[in-house]
Amino acid sequence: MRQGIGVPRGSGMFRQALHAVAFQSEEKIAAKVDYLKNTFRWSAAEVVIALSKAPMLLRMSKDMLQRKSEFLLSEVGLEPMYIAHRPIIICLSLEGRVRPRYYLVKFLKKNGLLDRDLSFYTAVKITDKVFVEKLISPHKEAAPHLAEDYAIACKGEVPTNFRFT
Template identity: 30%
Template sequence: MPESCIALLLAHNTQVLMHKHENFAAAVEEVKAMGFDMKKSTCVMALKALCGESSKFIWNRSCEIYKRSWGWSDDDVISAFRKIPGCMILSEKKIMQVMDFLVNKMGWPSRVIATYPVILCFSLEKRIIPRCSVVKVLLLKGLIDENFSFSSVLLPTEQHFLERFVTRYINQLPMLSDVYHGKLDVKDV
């Protein structure tokens, strides 16, 4: 493990280092077995998610939520965890709210979200809902095709999103900025 990862553990995740040596060593072996590169910072978050009784409880709870409630396979869970370890330490409420919105309100396949787990860590109120509201309006008005990738909506920086989905259509739909800022509901457009 490089110094940068050790520094990250010491600066932000000291609770991981306070476990018995055997428990810490077991967590390191588990992280390695899941395919994490111990030279990258993602292994530090993976250790945080797997080290300790409360962490194991949260890990198991999150696995159950993703699998039972959203139909993810074991491979989906591990793949998402390898990409963004933080997706396994979110609160049950956060997981359920984001997944419910994306799957039930936006109609996106649950398992596709597993390929972009960083989305689960985004703010529902500040990022996901505003962007999805804009996209709903554009779809309803026939200005964009339904075959767009949801990652093209949620992953770009705010500036890039605004340029691609708001500014580009502002002449045809002047109220799009109000939809984005939550001043106008989708059904009122």
């Protein structure tokens, strides 16, 4: 196993790490590591942290990484270190999960419907069932359109209620 990506042999991620680097040259892996550093504004240590938790980042396309970086850093406003410690955020579907959940939580906060401070990571990592139970269902009266708007957002569109200017 290539030592540079920081996944110890005995860890649960070792198999995924092997899969991520299989059939890739050292140069290609080094180039992807550099791309991750530049795209997510990570230090070498942060890249190691991220890859030790999500080696599959090495298999993602540069275009996909770029789009996710732009959204997470610029639109959501996450710090590079926050993402490095929670790289699963990058592995989740941007259009089908991350962006719609971000918009829904932003809508709830803007309208005073969120009674607690919910971290971005928690919002995107919980299951769909729990997300609906905790963040959509309790607001059926105050925001009857919420479930429909969320469903529309999950299809890649941005509902009028989720547009923030």
